Amino acid sequence: MSGHSTYEPKSGLETWLDSRLPILRFANDTIVTFPTPKNLNYWWTFGAILALMLGIQIVTGIVLAMHYIPHVDMAFNSVQRIKRDVNYGWLIQGMHANGASMFFLAVYVHMFRNLYYGSYKAPREVLWLLGCVIYLLMIGTAFFGYVLPWGQMSFHGAVVITNLIGALPVVGHAITTWLWGGFAVDDPTLNRFFSLHYLLPFMIAGVVGLHIWALHVPGNNNPVGIDVRSPQDSVPFHPYYTVKDGFAISVFLILYGVFVFWLPDALGDAANYIKANPLVTPQHIVPEWYLLPFYAILRALPNKLMGVIAMFGAIATIFVLPWLDTSKVRSMRYRPTIRLYFFIFVLDCIVLGFCGAHSPDDLVIPGVVGPQFLDANLNSFVWLSRIAALYYFAYFWVITPLMGLTETPLPVPETISSPVLSHPAAMPAGAAASPEKRG
């Protein structure tokens, strides 16, 4: 899409088509000859994995919509009918339900990889922003989708999340009522959520198109974080990365298959096997695992509005990341100090996830009754999520800008080829010490 095209029509028909709709040229330049840095490691395969997962979710979703009934009295049974009576319905429903988790797993790896190698930095800010939009749309899609089976967790999850909007001053109540189409989550809500759940994936697909377009202008970042300077630095996308991505996809599918075939309910909640009952709330309202960190941030604050602001702030923060990072070096391979903070940040997100899964009053270390501090026990998950949430924000707003200014990076190689082609002894210390495997 950028630079000069290397496509040469091979037949009269191709020449004819090329001068009218250069779609073959486009495909060729995008996925065949596209010059790709030759040092991409396995962390870079998650882009292709994500593209596949989006495709799987859309295809299985369209099939499920042929059998699903968006009505409060029939939705739960219609999902069960898919699993019991529809030919291979168990497979398609299992792929779709577990596919959402796999999709998020892949997107998180993709995002952490991005943070580590500084891929969001100039000239890829728009690429990063589009990725953030995709992530936001994914959260919306996942939320709407989780409501559709109309189990207890579906219903009460929808109640809790829509009630968040009620935190907005003045307009909150009106918006919630508008969103529900009634006085509570009910049949109109289910119907519109179904419609939106069908719509959003196609919006995601559209933004993914832009995302790939924005990728192909500057080209891929890479583990050393420096630009491609010569033809020796890159290989054509096909067959080198199609096959490498294919291998990674296949391994990923094995993990996916473990869940679909052998642990279909492991990532779900038992309460969602109970038909929605507006009169009884399940004992533990928790979102799916992939949204737990944000749920923990929501509950970390003692005030509803503040909690909602913090949760949305946590998502909004990632949008501005390219302008918070002051470092001139992209890859953390050459930034030993912030690298430590980065690994703490990854851990921090996992801790937040744990906090989200637990009741705020639960003790972190069982049996140890810590001292009371302000409004809660210091050994409770409330305090743990507060500390973790604080680190989450500090990482982006304090550590990232500050480190870029104060940290002395290790010497960065001059070209992509140099660290890999020279003798190991001559390699820059940072490259030799880099902890991750280079594929």
Add this chain to the structure above:
Amino acid sequence: MLRKSLALAALGLALGLSWAAGPAFAASTQEEPKDVHWSFEGPFGKFDKEQVQRGYKVYREVCSACHSMDLMYYRNLGQKGGPFFDPKYQNPNENPVVKSLAHDIQVKDIDQDTGDVISRPATPADKFLAPFPNEPAARASNGGALPPDLSVITRAREGGPAYIYSLLTGFKGPPSDMSLPAGKYYDPYFPGDLTSSMKPGMAGHKPPVGGAIGMPPPLADGKVTFDDGKPSTVNEEAYDVVAFLEWAAEPKAEERKQFGLGAMIYLLIFSGLLYASYKKLWKNIEH
């Protein structure tokens, strides 16, 4: 997932209560489910057909007096993977065993000529007969408690089959310092908070683990006569009926595992091929 204090706290937040003003939540307790195992467990597990047949009999003669199975049809009993599947009758509607099991049950229907409500013998295409016509009727007959639908019960409870088994076999006389209201029974495996059930003057005692359930102990030795002569103990009845319930929760489970095994072997080989292809392709590229 821990089942201690309620995530109602989250709801409280959503309703605009602050943490500080939030009520103190009493802890719900229960015993860990017993360590029991069935043939259907694991990626290669299969149902023991005779066991599921016995389990159906337990459901039919005991559980179905109060519990519906709204997602089950008699034809399911004779479908592939079902307890009464007969390879001679690929279409379960033709299966004579299923037909006669269904025929034993009278279901309501509308007479097409008169419009009157009539009773007729069920066919394989009919749903399992529900004991009560609606929820209020079910509650009225059970002291206000609603016997849950059992179609997917082993999936709908934390702990799964082992929990259901433990609950069915775990009934105990209530401890002496506790007094239960009429129509409630003590089961240490049932989640609950018995703080308020302590006898007057015993309020300081630590309440026993478990909860008060509205279901009287349903099983008893010899309550069901198994057709294959298996001794009918409480444990055996519970063990078999849980196998039946687990099968009913996902009748296609065996198909899923079987398909999965093939798919996974294929994927492993495919990954190996791709890896070889990848290594071959990149052999001469330093990276």
Add this chain to the structure above:
Amino acid sequence: MADTVAGASPDHQVSVSPTLEGDPNRRDFIHIATGVAAAGIVGGLAWPFIDQMNPAGDTLALASIEFDLGKVVEGQQVVVKWRGKPLFVRHRTPAEIQKAIAADHEDLRDPATDESRHKPGKAEWLILVGTCTHLGCVPTFGGGDYGGWFCPCHGSVYDTSGRIRRGPAPKNLEVPDYSFLSDSKVKVG
């Protein structure tokens, strides 16, 4: 700068034509086997996604019905729903049967004897799928010149054996699979 470093390496031609490296036979075999395996996955997964649109278990369960013939008065028909379509159960009079047999040797568009359209010895019972073989409309009972059925959509006329006699329909009304369970009870499907 890149040239000096890359030029010092033994493989600076890699990005030019690296696929030509190595033993071509083995390379071809691995790549072809991989491609075939990938096609196998796509093909194997295609079937579940096609088959899901075939009738599901609950639909198949309702595919056969039992019907009590005692309800049908001579000279009349009863219409029941079977597999989502009307099923004509007609109790024919001796005159109607005679008329149908008499027409056996006329020039029929879709030749069939009356005997082939009912169960042996049960000439009075005619059981037909009640959709016009033209485009699926439901013919009306007793209409048309042949005393059988008349399709209001495009004017197809059927006789008392359900055979097409006039109009655009190409075939006789279809006889479903059915059997007599007793003298007064049939099972269709």
